Amino acid sequence: MSLTVTTKRVSHFDQNARIITDTTTNETMIIDPGAEADLLFDMVSATTVTMIVLTHCHIDHAGGVTRLLELFDHANRKRPQLFYHSKDIIIGEHLEDFAKNYGFSATDYQNPPHPDQLIDSLSSIKLGSKTFTVYFTPGHAPGHIVLYYDNDDFKLAGDYSEILDCNRLLIAGDTLFHGSIGRTDLPMGNHSELIQSIKTQLLTLPDTTLVCAGHGPNTTIGNEAHSNPFLN
Ligand SMILES: [Zn+2]
Numbered sequence: 001m002s003l004t005v006t007t008k009r010v011s012h013f014d015q016n017a018r019i020i021t022d023t024t025t026n027e028t029m030i031i032d033p034g035a036e037a038d039l040l041f042d043m044v045s046a047t048t049v050t051m052i053v054l055t056h057c058h059i060d061h062a063g064g065v066t067r068l069l070e071l072f073d074h075a076n077r078k079r080p081q082l083f084y085h086s087k088d089i090i091i092g093e094h095l096e097d098f099a100k101n102y103g104f105s106a107t108d109y110q111n112p113p114h115p116d117q118l119i120d121s122l123s124s125i126k127l128g129s130k131t132f133t134v135y136f137t138p139g140h141a142p143g144h145i146v147l148y149y150d151n152d153d154f155k156l157a158g159d160y161s162e163i164l165d166c167n168r169l170l171i172a173g174d175t176l177f178h179g180s181i182g183r184t185d186l187p188m189g190n191h192s193e194l195i196q197s198i199k200t201q202l203l204t205l206p207d208t209t210l211v212c213a214g215h216g217p218n219t220t221i222g223n224e225a226h227s228n229p230f231l232n
Contacts, residue, residue, distance in 0.1 A: 022128030055173025056141035063109030085143030139194020140182030166210035
């Protein structure tokens with residue numbers, strides 16, 4: 001009947017991994033499993049995981065994918081399809097180098113495999129009976145995408161479960177945060193592109209859209225459109 005969106009903070013960067021389940025069909029997608037794959041795998045034990053979707057391939061969003069897929073293989077469970085944008089493949093290929101620079105090991109974070117499905121040409125993706133619109137929102141990363149759910153039948157669970165009187169849902173990755181925006185000082189970041197993505201693709205969504213950000217608490221499009229200091 002509805003969607004359940006469960007947030008779990010993972011990684012050294014407190015990234016918000018998300019597990020979204022269509023409660024009608026019990027189909028699940030995992031978004032941005034940046035680390036703690038074993039724990040995320042346990043959380044989806046009673047569902048059918050059809051997809052892993054990456055908003056982008058930075059270490060804290062993509063570093064747990066390889067381990068997670070191994071767990072599906074070891075348990076003889078059907079391997080979910082991995083979706084992300086072609087422009088982030090190069091970032092994923094250097095994830096372990098990046099981890100080393102931060103002093104982490106390749107057991108903490110691993111390069112993800114190439115996507116099974118490029119998200120580039122998809123305007124929407126389907127989870128069970130539910131449809132999410134895909135928006136291409138480069139700037140923080142060259143292949144960054146967000147997912148928008150144009151319906152009000154969702155519930156939140158886990159970390160940051162405040163719904164803030166919202167009736168639409170945006171999985172925003174590292175585009176827009178409560179009072180802030182994604183950093184653009186990492187390789188291939190582009191500040192003006194990010195501002196353009198936010199203003200043309202995100203701020204045009206309804207004010208009552210709940211913004212589930214990649215880090216920190218939820219916010220709303222209305223709040224950020226009116227008070228985000230980086231956008232005014
Ligand atoms: Zn990022």
